[in-house]
Amino acid sequence: MRADPRALRFGAAITSLILAATLVTGSVWLLAFQAVAFALGVVWRSPYTMLFKAFVRSAPKHTEDARPPRFAQGVGLVFAVAGLAGYLAGITPLALAATAAALLAAFLNAAFGFCLGCETYLLIRRLLPAATTEVSQ
Amino acid sequence: MTGFWVALATLALATTIGVIRLRRDGRVRDGDGDRLSAADLGSVLGERATLVQFSTAFCQPCRATRRVLADVSALVPGVAHVEIDAESRLDLVRRLGIMRTPTVLVLDPAGAVVKKAAGQPRKADVLVALAAAMPEER
Numbered sequence: 497m498r499a500d501p502r503a504l505r506f507g508a509a510i511t512s513l514i515l516a517a518t519l520v521t522g523s524v525w526l527l528a529f530q531a532v533a534f535a536l537g538v539v540w541r542s543p544y545t546m547l548f549k550a551f552v553r554s555a556p557k558h559t560e561d562a563r564p565p566r567f568a569q570g571v572g573l574v575f576a577v578a579g580l581a582g583y584l585a586g587i588t589p590l591a592l593a594a595t596a597a598a599l600l601a602a603f604l605n606a607a608f609g610f611c612l613g614c615e616t617y618l619l620i621r622r623l624l625p626a627a628t629t630e631v632s633q
Numbered sequence: 634m635t636g637f638w639v640a641l642a643t644l645a646l647a648t649t650i651g652v653i654r655l656r657r658d659g660r661v662r663d664g665d666g667d668r669l670s671a672a673d674l675g676s677v678l679g680e681r682a683t684l685v686q687f688s689t690a691f692c693q694p695c696r697a698t699r700r701v702l703a704d705v706s707a708l709v710p711g712v713a714h715v716e717i718d719a720e721s722r723l724d725l726v727r728r729l730g731i732m733r734t735p736t737v738l739v740l741d742p743a744g745a746v747v748k749k750a751a752g753q754p755r756k757a758d759v760l761v762a763l764a765a766a767m768p769e770e771r
Contacts, residue, residue, distance in 0.1 A: 519640035564691045592636060596643040603644055608651035615733055617691040618719055622726060 497540065498559035501609075502552065507537070507544035508606035511572070515599040519592065524583045527595060531576035537569030568605075568613025572598050659754040661762045664738065664746030667729055671744070679706075679713030682766040683740040684759070687719045687731050694753040698735040701756050709763060741766045 511530060518526040533543050540562065575598040582591030601612040671677050674685065684702045688695040699716060706714035719726050719734055729738070732751065739748040739762045748762040 516640045516644070519636040519643075522636050560693060561690075561696070564693050567691045588635070592639045596639050599640065599643050600647045600650075603647040604651050604654075607648070608655060610651065610654055611693055614691050614693055618689055618726070618734055619732065621689075621720055622723060 497562035499562040499565055500545075500548075500556040501558070501560050502556055503545045503548040504560075504565050505606060505609065506548045507542055508602050510544045510547075511602040512599060512606050515595055515602055518579075518595055519599065522583070522591075524580065527576060527579055527583065530598075531573060531580060534569050534573035534576050538566055538573060540566060542569070564611055564614040564617075567617055568601070568611050571613035571616060572601065575601075654752075658752035659750055659758070660752075661739075661748050661750045661754060661758045664749050665730075667746040669725075669738070669740060669744045669746065673725060673744075674715050674717070676715050677713070678740065678742065678744055679711055681709075681711030681742060681768070682763050683713045683715060683744070684763075685738040685740060686714070686716045687722075687726065687734050687736045687738075688716055689719050689734045692734040695735045698737065698753045701754065701759060702737065705756060705759050705763065709760075711767075712763060739763060739766045742768060 511533070514526055514530045514533075517523070518530065536542055537545075575594045579591050579594035579598065582588065582594055604610045604612050669685065674683070684706060686695070686698060686702055688699070702714045702716075706712045717725065719731065725731075729736075729746070735751075735753060737750045737754055737759070738746050739759075741747050747766040750758070750762070754762075
């Protein structure tokens with residue numbers, strides 16, 4: 497599966513806006529919307545990508561592997577769900593910290609093209625040695 | 634109101650991290666005295682030097698890095714290019730303290746890690762690093 501990097505950057509920019517708006521307004525609904533968007537991104541149905549494709553018809557100059565950004569959407573989903581739990585349970589520090597972490601990653605992707613979620617993959621694998629059986633070489 | 638300040642602080646932090654990363658990404662540093670054998674790599678060492686690349690499936694710049702290293706190893710005789718799937722060699726990843734992919738190691742003919750770069754290195758930087766790893770020509 498290949499991804500259009502322009503659509504991914506666009507999606508990261510919208511995600512940043514929504515997460516920043518969530519922090520400012522404290523709206524659970526905005527964060528719930530973003531959580532759904534993350535979940536759809538994991539199954540390769542990101543609404544932001546669809547929006548981008550509806551308006552931009554030209555083909556990208558190059559495409560990239562779709563697995564890293566999909567994994568990163570999953571990482572985003574984990575933080576969004578944690579943030580939702582925080583807002584709904586009234587645990588404000590959890591709500592703010594989790595939403596801020598997701599905003600940090602989304603903004604780095606939108607502004608600098610760095611995929612923080614993708615890079616956590618190896619760190620998570622380092623921490624979970626026995627998660628899967630390894631095949632050497 | 635707290636949320637507003639958290640959002641502002643987060644964006645400032647992200648910008649700082651982004652700028653630092655832009656400047657440091659792929660920069661070649663000196664190795665810290667580790668040594669890799671042909672058995673570690675699962676492939677023979679290059680006659681004059683070896684470029685070792687650690688990659689994962691969830692890594693965007695790994696493909697571009699692979700292209701750079703393949704170019705260099707084709708250009709410079711006696712230089713081998715070995716790509717290692719970090720996930721299937723977590724033993725090496727831990728031993729060498731690798732935190733990100735791609736990480737590129739430049740080995741001398743004996744397998745000593747002479748140079749190390751986290752992130753996608755530029756071709757010119759790889760060539761300079763290779764010169765440091767290769768024994769003097771006589």
